[in-house]
Amino acid sequence: MAGFRDAFPFGHERSAMSDSALVVGGTRFVGRHTVEELLDHDYHVTIFNRGNHDNPFADRENVDHVEGDRRDETDLKAAKLSVEPDIVIDCVAYYPADVAIATDVFADVDGYVYISSGDAYGVEEIPKREDETPMRPCTEEQAVDESGETYGNRKAEGDRKVVEAAENGVNAMSVRPCIVYGPYDYTERMDYWLDRVDSYDRVVVPGDGQNVWHRAYVEDVASALRVVAEEGEPGEFYNVGDRTAVTLDEMLELMADAMDTEIEVVHAGKRELAAAGLDPESFILYRDYPHLLDTDKLAALGWSSTPLEEAMARTVEEHRESDRDGSEYDPGRENEETVLSVLDTV
Structure with missing residues (x-):
C-alpha cells in the first residue's frame, strides 16, 4: 500500500498533534493499557463500551466514558458526534462487519487502528511477515460464526476490510499481536x-x-497502537511482539x-x-510448531519493546x-x- 501517506498528508500531519482519542473497549486488558498509553502522551481519551465491566478510569482526569454497543451503528455514530476523535483504537472488533461499519463511521479521522491477531496468518512459516505470509481465508459463514475455531479467519477478513477502507481514502490500519501477556490479563x-x-x-x-x-507484553501492544495511529500507513498491517x-x-x-x-x-x-x-x-x-512474527515493520516506525x-x-x-x-x-x-x-x- 505504498503511497497512501502521500495521498493523505494533512491527516497524518494532524495525527502527530492529536489530543483526542476514542478507545472502543478500554477497561479490561489491552484497552486498559492503551488508555494509559494515550494519557501518557497527552491525549484526552474517551472510552466507548457497554459499561459491563468496572471502569478503572472512573475518577481519572482527561478520561470520559460514552456508553453504547459497538455493534450498533447508531451508537457508534453518536459517539463519533459527541467525541469528534482525532484517532480511534478499536479493541473489540471481532467480526468483519464490525470493521466495515467502524471504518465507515470514522472515515475522516486521522487514524483508525484495528486490533487484529497473529492468528490471521494462514500459513505456518518462520517468521510470519505482514507483506509476504498469506492470510487465512474467510467464508460468509465464518464471518458471522461465534466459535473460537473461526477467530483467525474473522480477524483476517477484518484486515481485508481495513485494506478496502484505505483504498476508499480512510486512514485505517491494523496491528497484529501474538499472545499478549502482562498486568490485568483476564485470560489467565x-x-x-x-x-x-x-x-x-x-x-x-x-x-x-x-x-x-511468540508473546507480546501488553504495554508494548498499547504503544504499538498509538504509534501506528500516528505514524502508520493506511491499509497496512503491523505485527507486534517482544523483540x-x-x-x-x-x-x-x-x-x-x-x-x-x-x-x-x-x-x-x-x-x-x-x-x-x-x-x-x-x-x-x-x-x-513455532509461532514467530517479524516485528521489523513496526520498529521502523520508531516503536520498541520493553x-x-x-x-x-x-x-x-x-x-x-x-x-x-x-x-x-x-x-x-x-x-x-x-x-x-x-x-x-x-
Whole structure:
C-alpha cells in the first residue's frame, strides 16, 4: 500500500498533534493499557463500551466514558458526534462487519487502528511477515460464526476490510499481536505458569522446553497502537511482539528470576505425560510448531519493546496482587505428580 501517506498528508500531519482519542473497549486488558498509553502522551481519551465491566478510569482526569454497543451503528455514530476523535483504537472488533461499519463511521479521522491477531496468518512459516505470509481465508459463514475455531479467519477478513477502507481514502490500519501477556490479563494464560513457578519447586514442562509461541507484553501492544495511529500507513498491517522471543523454558526462568526463587524445570515427553492421561497440548502456551512474527515493520516506525526482565517483573507484581491462578488451564497437580514419579524412576 505504498503511497497512501502521500495521498493523505494533512491527516497524518494532524495525527502527530492529536489530543483526542476514542478507545472502543478500554477497561479490561489491552484497552486498559492503551488508555494509559494515550494519557501518557497527552491525549484526552474517551472510552466507548457497554459499561459491563468496572471502569478503572472512573475518577481519572482527561478520561470520559460514552456508553453504547459497538455493534450498533447508531451508537457508534453518536459517539463519533459527541467525541469528534482525532484517532480511534478499536479493541473489540471481532467480526468483519464490525470493521466495515467502524471504518465507515470514522472515515475522516486521522487514524483508525484495528486490533487484529497473529492468528490471521494462514500459513505456518518462520517468521510470519505482514507483506509476504498469506492470510487465512474467510467464508460468509465464518464471518458471522461465534466459535473460537473461526477467530483467525474473522480477524483476517477484518484486515481485508481495513485494506478496502484505505483504498476508499480512510486512514485505517491494523496491528497484529501474538499472545499478549502482562498486568490485568483476564485470560489467565500466563497466570497458570506464574502460579506454578510461585507455588512449586518442580515444574513440569511438556517436550524439551524449546518450543516458541511468540508473546507480546501488553504495554508494548498499547504503544504499538498509538504509534501506528500516528505514524502508520493506511491499509497496512503491523505485527507486534517482544523483540526478543523466548522459549517456554526461558519464560519460566524469567518468572523465577522476577520472583527471586529457584525451580527445577522437568521435561516430560508424550510417553511420560500419557501415564497421567495428559499430552503436550494439555499445557497452556505450548505449541508444537513455532509461532514467530517479524516485528521489523513496526520498529521502523520508531516503536520498541520493553526489556523482558522489566516486562516480567511488572507482570509478576500484578499477578501476586490479583486472585488469578490460571486454574482453568490446570492439568491437575496430581497428574503432574504422577508424571514426576514416572520420570524419577527412569
